[in-house]
Amino acid sequence: MNYDNLKKIFFKMDPENAHDLAITGLRVANLFPSLLSICGKDLVVNNQSLNQNLLGLNFPNPVGLAGGFDKNGVVLKSLQNLGFGHIEYGTVTPKPQDGNEKPRLFRLVKNESIQNSMGFNNLGLKAVKANVSKFYPLNVPLIANIGKNKTTPNDDALSDYITLAKELDGVCDMFLVNVSSPNTPNLRALQEENFIKELFLALKETTKKPVAFKISPDFSYDEATEICTVAVKSGAKMLIINNTSVDYSLSPNIKEHKGGISGKLITHKSRELFKAISSELYGKAVLVSCGGIDSAEEAYTRIKLGANLVQIYTSFIFKGPTIARDINKELSKLLKADGFENIAQAVGVDITVKAKSDS
Template sequence: MFDYSTLKKIFFKFQPETAHNIAEFGLKSTNLFPGILSFVANKFVINDKALHQNLMGANFYNPVGLAGGFDKNATMLRPLASLGFGYMEFGTITPKAQSGNEKPRLFRLVEDESIQNAMGFNNDGCEAVKKNVEKIYPFAVPLIANIGKNKITPNENAIDDYEFLTREFSDFCNMFLINVSSPNTPNLRDLQDESFINEIFSSLQKITTKPIIFKIAADLEHDKAISLCKTAANAGAAAIVINNTSIDYSLLPNIKEQKGGISGKLITQKSRELFKAVADELYGETVLISCGGIDSAKEAYNRIKMGANLVQIYTSFIFKGPSIVKDINEGLLKLLKDDGFTHISQAVGVDVKKG
């Protein structure tokens, strides 16, 4: 199997954002060579019926997805799919192109296998991203359009941005994810409010029949998170993602600069505990997706048994390389077998606190 360690040493000599741009160029280039993608897919894709699920009107061949923020402009979806992801987000997209926050804005926390990211929804804007997705949709795996508001859009007009993007992408994704939980757009997290949740679901459901997913921040008090998630579920959320990045800088006492969100191993425990709190209250009411510090089959399986139908990775993909999806899926198959399960659905929620 492909040895990522040497390539990682090379990539990690570059500034993180430069390394990402190099990786994006390399992955985009493989779009020109379908034979290469087929070869890669034969090596990395796990297609076992024990992991298949039909959720939100889409077929998921495995539960491991790529979280938003890696492929902001939907330029790498084909090569990323060849690495075995069961589903992928693209974006976060905003109506107008924006450059994001000032650089440097992406930092590796190597010893902690974590990332500090203050990107700020940098993307090429709706028109450019839509052209990229139009070329490939419908796609081999479910695609989630991660939508957000422009930095210059005041919160009182935020819903206009979400409505616009929903109209533009309704025919070019399997589902939408409402991003109001990123810490990198000023005051965005203020929209994690019950009145706004009710308003946006009511509005977007008049525009599209596609499932709409809600994603919460990592730093909410458990009672607040449960309340917001219940509101979203009652408003029609097809799924809830728990959670986005964290701004709990106490996780990293020697942090150089307190800006941006932390992802990766540093938030594993926080994310696990928040997911458990929400799942114990909402399991069975909507699809639950766990994200945050998942870097192994064991951790993914823990979240599945806590109530997650699906999981998402991002930072562990950067630190562990392209084989991580295959490794997690192969590990899940073994863990299911060890527990006497023949299908992933039998494991979902077995550890949910009853009553």
């Protein structure tokens, strides 16, 4: 059955139930290594032109899966065999939490977008650590996306992040500190200079693993660049630009004014924010572009604007399990057509070309 037919079935279901069913299917696939191997041969693109060594880690291709799909780290092996070049699990919180009241996940089908107000629903640190330990290490870098519990006051948030970093240090290759989700009350208030400095100083003393910082797309360009600059100066080795948006003016199809929007509705917004931040911070940290990427052409645009890596999520839902393969195959063709032997030669080329023309 091709994915278009399967999608018709999934899209008749409640979105969260469909997601749970997809996770169940991938969990079953975990139990059959021979099946995963067959999938891997078809979906994993082994092309040296896409390979990069960043932060001491080998990224076989630039297309990663953003956090939120496998919150509890239960299908990591299956996701690896779908061809992703890196994978995030989480967001993980110290204590288990149910998340926000349902319904909290909506498809905006005409816009190929999703609106979610999940609220860091996960099984909690202990259970997630046990799950991930069954799979770690993978053949691709694994990022632990960590966040504070809803019931933890912002004044005590630092302790949640330190606890998570200590406990998950042995089951990830990197950390991502999540202070930019719109679905935990007051969380985005932590995207300010003093807390960011304090957080990265504490994490530097807690883990030797690289730590990434993810920004909201709803700041002005100057504000976002300033916040990211503070994060980099404080120790962030990677910037992920960006999380979901609460700009409800993006579409008349918005269900309710709650939760974050992802997918094609934020393609332009995400690209332009990335362009603004990259123009200031290119070369000072590993840059990752996320938001509305569903094709090799869009991924390549972000790469030429300075992205070492890209992340997808919503396009995985709308285009299916072959999307990483499809983007990577086409990316290798685009690189070759432009005369690049490796993706690293294309990263930031539009910035460097502009800089030369302006000088």
